[in-house]
Amino acid sequence: MKLSDIIESIDGILLNDAADTNTEYTSAYSADLLSDVLALTKGHTLLITGTVSLQVIRVAEILGITAIIFIRGKMPPPEVIEAAKAKLSIPLIFTRKTMFETSGLLYSKGIRPCENVPADEV
Amino acid sequence: MKEEDCLLKFEIQGGEFLDSGESSAVIKEYLKKIGIPHPFIRRVLIATYEAEMNVVAHAEKGTLCFTIEGETVVVRVHDKGPGIPDIELAMQKGYSTATQEVRQMGFGAGMGLPNMKQNSDTLVINTEVGTGTEVIMEFTL
Numbered sequence: 508m509k510l511s512d513i514i515e516s517i518d519g520i521l522l523n524d525a526a527d528t529n530t531e532y533t534s535a536y537s538a539d540l541l542s543d544v545l546a547l548t549k550g551h552t553l554l555i556t557g558t559v560s561l562q563v564i565r566v567a568e569i570l571g572i573t574a575i576i577f578i579r580g581k582m583p584p585p586e587v588i589e590a591a592k593a594k595l596s597i598p599l600i601f602t603r604k605t606m607f608e609t610s611g612l613l614y615s616k617g618i619r620p621c622e623n624v625p626a627d628e629v
Numbered sequence: 630m631k632e633e634d635c636l637l638k639f640e641i642q643g644g645e646f647l648d649s650g651e652s653s654a655v656i657k658e659y660l661k662k663i664g665i666p667h668p669f670i671r672r673v674l675i676a677t678y679e680a681e682m683n684v685v686a687h688a689e690k691g692t693l694c695f696t697i698e699g700e701t702v703v704v705r706v707h708d709k710g711p712g713i714p715d716i717e718l719a720m721q722k723g724y725s726t727a728t729q730e731v732r733q734m735g736f737g738a739g740m741g742l743p744n745m746k747q748n749s750d751t752l753v754i755n756t757e758v759g760t761g762t763e764v765i766m767e768f769t770l
């Protein structure tokens with residue numbers, strides 16, 4: 508799914524302009540707890556999260572996260588957007604939709620769970 | 630491992646969620662530069678980041694020391710803090726004493742210590758209640 512279609516389907520707003528809106532995405536992971544993202548995802552993925560602290564950017568750096576969608580109207584503070592600009596060149600998207608609806612909308616358009624392990628198998 | 634043997638050294642401040650986590654970015658650049666393969670770097674970074682964030686979330690202050698001994702990356706984090714009364718319990722997936730404030734920052738999943746164990750080849754924890762904790766992780770190439 509193209510980034511531009513992702514943004515449109517969740518009534519999203521792109522928070523940084525550096526991003527190429529033609530980039531294709533195929534997988535995503537939804538979580539608020541960053542340790543879960545660190546422990547349970549494999550490979551590179553788009554992240555859907557309600558956590559807007561600077562630590563999201565750290566985790567994105569460590570894991571090679573390809574895009575971040577901030578959900579339920581939680582706007583990352585300017586320093587987080589700045590840090591993303593300085594450290595990563597990935598799109599940051601804002602939506603007022605819930606994690607459930609965001610995930611469901613993207614799933615219905617073909618986005619699938621990223622490669623991951625359930626916690627009871629770690 | 631003596632302090633002066635650190636290739637890279639970082640001071641960690643408890644409660645400092647804004648500026649913390651820098652060590653992983655610096656270590657990433659270092660390992661990339663010397664040509665270490667990506668999956669290995671990922672393991673080191675995940676475990677190191679969790680160890681650093683445990684100091685931020687649970688302790689007063691600490692030091693992170695990164696070094697390479699032959700084929701082995703060694704990360705040692707020691708802190709001044711409450712210590713861990715029951716390591717076996719703390720190692721359990723999902724066990725966390727993190728405050729609501731810490732959870733708001735995205736931590737407190739209780740996956741940090743299991744994650745450190747999973748991603749390192751050896752994990753040693755020395756802790757004294759009321760004094761602090763030392764975590765030593767080794768990653769062999």
Ligand SMILES: Nc1ncnc2c1ncn2[C@@H]1O[C@H](COP(=O)(O)OP(=O)(O)O)[C@@H](O)[C@H]1O
Pocket residue numbers: 542679683684686687688708710711712713719720724725726727736737738739740741742743762
């Ligand atoms: N450096 C530390 N100092 C004191 N307590 C710690 C430290 N690291 C971990 N702990 C204790 O072990 C528990 C589990 O740690 P962890 O698995 O990283 O989960 P989390 O950090 O999400 O709570 C923590 O909630 C805390 O009670």
Ligand SMILES: [Mg+2]
Pocket residue numbers: 679682683686737739740741742
């Ligand atoms: Mg932790």
